Amino acid sequence: MTLKFGVVGTGTLGREHIQRITNAISGGEIVAVTDINQEAAKKAVDQLGIEAKVYENDLSLIQDEHVDAVMVTSWGPAHKPTVLAAIEAGKYVFCEKPLATTADGCTSIVEAEIRSERRLVQVGFMRRYDSGYVQMKEAIESNDIGRPLMIHCAHRNPVVSETYTTDMAITDTLIHEIDVLHWLIRDDYQSVRVAFPKKTTHALKHLRDPQLVTLETKGGIVIDVEIFVNCQYGYDIQCEVIGEEGIIRLPEVSSIVMRKEARLGTNILTDWKDRFLDAYNQELQDFVDSIKETGEPRGPSAWDGYIAAVTADACVRAQKSGEKEAVILKEKPDFYRKKARKAV
């Protein structure tokens, strides 16, 4: 049995996912595509050598009876209507972040999914599938380091384009830590604060860079995340969990070790796209496999998308206020509680 995908949005990420499903993972197939730019959609089909029908828009694609699952890789603001229409049609959804650009948008998706009475939606938070984070999760769940008390993180890019604004440090960058950390420690955020250290001369005038975000959970865990998107030296993700009896740290990216010219060292990646290559494959394989095995996806849910949206909103407020801002989440619906048991 093959899970048949219709892809909404054939930009860079959309095309990469098409290639993954076509050439790298097992059990999925692209049967339909659409894009706001019809020519781009046609070109994608031709260049990637797939046999897929090109639709005029997301709604007609969703109605195609051969489409089992909708891959949402369009522009962020377009996600919500596509996801809602797909749920309405009873189709599975793999939606890239953000699930919706507002907390309210996420809420409406959550409500629609609950009404549909089964989990249909998975959000593209791929870090949960990264081997390093998986090992950290296992160590925490095995109580290897006791109860977590603090987490120190860093999210560094060598450089960003001039369209990158101060709030995108939250909505585009921190968003991944927001998702993966609450999953890692099974705890919810309570408040956030943002500090702005001395600005790097490598950042453009309009951008505050670096930033230092502090999140506190309901359980009292304090998390600090350095965001530094003009760090020059590479793309570098660091995460260290301080537990009552020990500490675990994310592995460095695997690299041969070289001794040369009085230096002993390894390579650091410079392109973020290379960092989670394997995790991207794993999240799609798991989406396909879990639907085959249980009839529902088991990855990051619409509720996780909602948590990310509410937390990111609080962080953006904190950027402006300079104060501690509360993260006010609704109560978690039972619907997502019971599903959590099978969650990755």
Add this chain to the structure above:
Amino acid sequence: MTLKFGVVGTGTLGREHIQRITNAISGGEIVAVTDINQEAAKKAVDQLGIEAKVYENDLSLIQDEHVDAVMVTSWGPAHKPTVLAAIEAGKYVFCEKPLATTADGCTSIVEAEIRSERRLVQVGFMRRYDSGYVQMKEAIESNDIGRPLMIHCAHRNPVVSETYTTDMAITDTLIHEIDVLHWLIRDDYQSVRVAFPKKTTHALKHLRDPQLVTLETKGGIVIDVEIFVNCQYGYDIQCEVIGEEGIIRLPEVSSIVMRKEARLGTNILTDWKDRFLDAYNQELQDFVDSIKETGEPRGPSAWDGYIAAVTADACVRAQKSGEKEAVILKEKPDFYRKKARKAV
């Protein structure tokens, strides 16, 4: 287009490859299986949930017109006749090591393949697909460390079963270094020598363990390989290439870093099957992809299988003689020379 496999041998490795082709890689499918134990073959089909015809023997499976490629995962001594029959039938062959148990057996396969006028055979030397070795290959080819002069290796298992004999340190264990190292440095072996250090008390009476193999290439590179199959602490593969301007070393297996109980450290694998999981997937994906793209496999060839057989023979002689033994290879056929250009 899907490459359809017939599997000869449904033991542990056969079943693992069936699962990889079915669930983990793209573009392959199992359509037929056979095993010397028919019941085992049937059970494999049932348990793995595949739709594959069960054949009485390799010859009838090879004749199935739906079979594009024969996966040879039977007992070593059975490889040669299956491979020869598959070549005769014009089918692709993915053959686990050894290609044949003797150099003469390998030669007859090489000759059959040359007569067939195209490359059909790939041997299961998966290390060439391991990310660490691939990085080392790239560094050497980019001249990052100058010309290689020496290589230091170690191949360690925590423990071996009592059926493991002294010569198997060569034919089952060193065989992987034999293949991957000559590929890494594009050089052929000229002589070998084996020393027996103090024996570990953890080895059974009949087994010499550890062993220290020294190989010298035609180009003068000296390679030492420690083989230690009762090292207790883990499964550990080390490789360090000493070049004229620098040194590169295989990465340690990626692991979270833990601080606990006055120790800072990472995990070492204990099961060899976990070490090259990703490389196994890659070699099969590449077998499928290269046949789709070029009509021929581009991985380790029958000639590589021949080199491994001749070199292993010399090492086994050296175990007995205590002297330096020559590795006498025929001249490389043009057929494999030109293919080498596209090789991994």
Add this chain to the structure above:
Amino acid sequence: MTLKFGVVGTGTLGREHIQRITNAISGGEIVAVTDINQEAAKKAVDQLGIEAKVYENDLSLIQDEHVDAVMVTSWGPAHKPTVLAAIEAGKYVFCEKPLATTADGCTSIVEAEIRSERRLVQVGFMRRYDSGYVQMKEAIESNDIGRPLMIHCAHRNPVVSETYTTDMAITDTLIHEIDVLHWLIRDDYQSVRVAFPKKTTHALKHLRDPQLVTLETKGGIVIDVEIFVNCQYGYDIQCEVIGEEGIIRLPEVSSIVMRKEARLGTNILTDWKDRFLDAYNQELQDFVDSIKETGEPRGPSAWDGYIAAVTADACVRAQKSGEKEAVILKEKPDFYRKKARKAV
């Protein structure tokens, strides 16, 4: 020429310094000792096998014409009068931290030293002599990583005694980071803030542990220091400076690397006294050498002692207020400005 020391305070640290001067460094000698407990002072002389006169109190010891330098290793609250009396007598002073228990006490010492018209006092902030911090200082001064923007630190002890109170996390523990960090980046503190993450169950009821201190400098550098004094696993000092073009990190303590029982790792110290053994020797050797060479000590000055006191006061206020607290320093006297040029 030998620098002759009189030691005030023969407790643990006093005896260790006596041994260092007697047996490990060159050019110093203990000629006099005193302690509030006369018997303890006599016992120290006997046990350590030194030829030193035992005095009734610090004032009479200071008056001994053979005493060139006074080593102050008494109880913290006793430091100020001894240091002032030594300065008055024109003697050199090596004073363990704190220089005085209040900022005002430090100020009176600074003023006395300025009146004396030459530097006499060195404070026992040994980290500046640690090889790792020295390497970091050199890298920053060589502009290897560009301008520093942030610093991430951790100061962890396996366990503390029950006399250790929440404010001692500042006055006994953080005090070392306070000194070494402003020296490292040549910047002064402007404000501090303290957060209390989830408390470890390994801390006694009266103690808040861990703590997270954030210091901001006049230049805008943001420093976060995790203080965790019941971390169980070891004594561990971490320091990472984030610069505009790169990052440097303090080395782990040098240790053999062991592979055993499926783990690859190094040792972490458990006793803080072992961490800076070499730095203790170096600071005393430098005290002796600089006085021989220039007539003045060149290590951490009375002014550095004052900075530490003012900053620690602000941190203790911040522990109580939960708010950002200002660090209000007087203007640096010219006397210490010019001396800074020769500083370590």
Add this chain to the structure above:
Amino acid sequence: MTLKFGVVGTGTLGREHIQRITNAISGGEIVAVTDINQEAAKKAVDQLGIEAKVYENDLSLIQDEHVDAVMVTSWGPAHKPTVLAAIEAGKYVFCEKPLATTADGCTSIVEAEIRSERRLVQVGFMRRYDSGYVQMKEAIESNDIGRPLMIHCAHRNPVVSETYTTDMAITDTLIHEIDVLHWLIRDDYQSVRVAFPKKTTHALKHLRDPQLVTLETKGGIVIDVEIFVNCQYGYDIQCEVIGEEGIIRLPEVSSIVMRKEARLGTNILTDWKDRFLDAYNQELQDFVDSIKETGEPRGPSAWDGYIAAVTADACVRAQKSGEKEAVILKEKPDFYRKKARKAV
């Protein structure tokens, strides 16, 4: 009590030892010097600012009643007569390697020392005092890794001068491994073999470089040492002991860790003189301390000097023969057996 040294040979190493004894360690003093070049000796005294009598030759220096210990840092061939004369005069001797340039020379010193009825001589094999080797020794003696079976070593220099010849890879370079390894494992050498891998183009015409030396001990431990003195990238000493239950490895030289320009790494030394700085201090401090405490030095003995000479001779023979050469040692005199108990 101060141990008074007379120094024979004021070349580079002699002057460095003079500075160590004068400025860095405790309990020693230089009271006399001599050099075959009298002017050089006078200049050393002036430049180093020491108060030492300049003698015409070693014999007159040895007769100075103020001289307790003779530091032999002259040209290798001159060592033997100085050492013998010092023993004759009942003076302590700290002799840089080689103790004598021939095994027979060493034997005559051993016999003279035995006749003197107490240990007087320490040979300058400083590696035994290196913190890394000391940690390895402790781990082995604590049985952390079980019985040693193999040792893998490397001794690499960035470059050597044109006076460096093929046999000096043994007598100047390997000599340190020869000493430290038999001490580490408490075993004696039985045979040696030397192989010559492909020559680096960075070596001059007359020099075979790299070399690969294999030593086998009486207990069956096999040791391989890569000697590579034009490795370009740095001065690098590697040592790994393979035991029955685990493996230990010498630490890398302590260095800050830098992330910059897509690389994560540490510094490698380039000057061999920086590698064992601390060990040089430690060996001299221990020479002084052990004489003070027990009346005899406890470091590397004249017998260790003899072992090094015999083993080096065998290695040089093996360079020429290409065969396995025997290391034929006399039986260890009881005199050194009993002393071994106190040995470092």
